[in-house]
Amino acid sequence: MTRLDTDPTESVDSPPSCDGPRSLLLTAREVPLGGVRGMQVHRALPQRELPMVGAWCFLDRFGPQVTTMRVEPHPHIGLQTVTWPFAGETRHRDTIGSDVVIKRGQLNIMTSGAGIAHSEYSIGDEPTVTDALQLWVALPESRRHGEPDFERHTDLPIVELGEGAAAVVVVGELAGIHSPATMYTPIVGAEVYIPAGARIRIPLNPAWEHAIVGVDGSPLVHTGDEPVALGDHDLLYLGLDRDVIEIAAPTDVTVFVLGGEPFESDIVMWWNFVGRSHDEIVSAREEWEADSPRFGHVATHGDERIPAPPLPTVRLTKRRRRL
Numbered sequence: 001m002t003r004l005d006t007d008p009t010e011s012v013d014s015p016p017s018c019d020g021p022r023s024l025l026l027t028a029r030e031v032p033l034g035g036v037r038g039m040q041v042h043r044a045l046p047q048r049e050l051p052m053v054g055a056w057c058f059l060d061r062f063g064p065q066v067t068t069m070r071v072e073p074h075p076h077i078g079l080q081t082v083t084w085p086f087a088g089e090t091r092h093r094d095t096i097g098s099d100v101v102i103k104r105g106q107l108n109i110m111t112s113g114a115g116i117a118h119s120e121y122s123i124g125d126e127p128t129v130t131d132a133l134q135l136w137v138a139l140p141e142s143r144r145h146g147e148p149d150f151e152r153h154t155d156l157p158i159v160e161l162g163e164g165a166a167a168v169v170v171v172g173e174l175a176g177i178h179s180p181a182t183m184y185t186p187i188v189g190a191e192v193y194i195p196a197g198a199r200i201r202i203p204l205n206p207a208w209e210h211a212i213v214g215v216d217g218s219p220l221v222h223t224g225d226e227p228v229a230l231g232d233h234d235l236l237y238l239g240l241d242r243d244v245i246e247i248a249a250p251t252d253v254t255v256f257v258l259g260g261e262p263f264e265s266d267i268v269m270w271w272n273f274v275g276r277s278h279d280e281i282v283s284a285r286e287e288w289e290a291d292s293p294r295f296g297h298v299a300t301h302g303d304e305r306i307p308a309p310p311l312p313t314v315r316l317t318k319r320r321r322r323l
Contacts, residue, residue: 044060046319089103285311
């Protein structure tokens with residue numbers, strides 16, 4: 001997924017790193033993505049207070065809505081895109097020759113390395129139900145300058161949590177169970193289903209920071225004296241030093257758990273690029289606009305592509321949390 005918004009005020013200098021458990025409820029903001037798509041998304045990451053959770057640096061929920069998705073070729077650097085569908089089918093094409101249909105139950109990961117471009121189209125010409133999470137993972141220094149790659153996984157491990165609840169380990173590791181997806185930092189991303197009436201405990205790695213995102217239902221997350229009601233699209237930041245989190249489900253509930261080791265460095269993120277400096281972002285933008293071989297050409301597409309937006313009039317600075 002490309003970004004059509006480029007708010008420079010998201011890039012700010014501020015203190016400090018997380019040093020313990022938190023219970024901070026953050027509301028996703030609505031972001032209209034115009035053009036032929038006319039889509040509306042809810043963006044839970046980045047937040048002004050919280051630019052990252054582990055290596056997770058971006059989280060959009062596009063849907064549920066009836067629309068025709070037409071995302072023309074656009075570039076990425078320095079990140080992995082993690083696409084996790086709930087409904088609908090989307091055709092993904094990229095500059096390393098991938099041409100696949102993305103559907104429910106299938107994990108699709110694109111690793112940009114130094115540069116890649118891709119497109120995303122819903123199947124058919126008529127509007128159809130679309131609903132998915134699109135997440136980005138910042139690549140560490142050891143991988144961000146490498147070659148691009150694409151993976152799909154259709155058989156993901158499940159952790160039974162009791163009382164009929166279960167977690168699909170989408171990426172990384174949960175409760176000692178590992179996803180087959182290739183990741184480059186210690187991380188977890190898991191979809192958790194909890195049936196109505198259940199109250200379950202999800203094991204966490206206390207050395208990692210975590211957050212829970214509401215997907216469906218009305219979960220009550222027990223982080224202290226009073227439970228936190230988590231709405232659809234809300235993100236509850238849990239901080240560090242938790243080895244378990246307890247969730248009660250008055251109705252059938254689905255949440256997404258994300259977390260990981262605090263990332264190795266602050267990042268500069270603008271449009272579809274994750275880097276470490278303003279100059280690096282400027283260079284990537286110039287190469288995309290010049291149709292540089294760095295990003296390649298998406299097969300079966302002609303000259304159509306999404307142009308890069310103008311850069312802000314201020315230098316982009318590294319994103320640092322305010323917590």
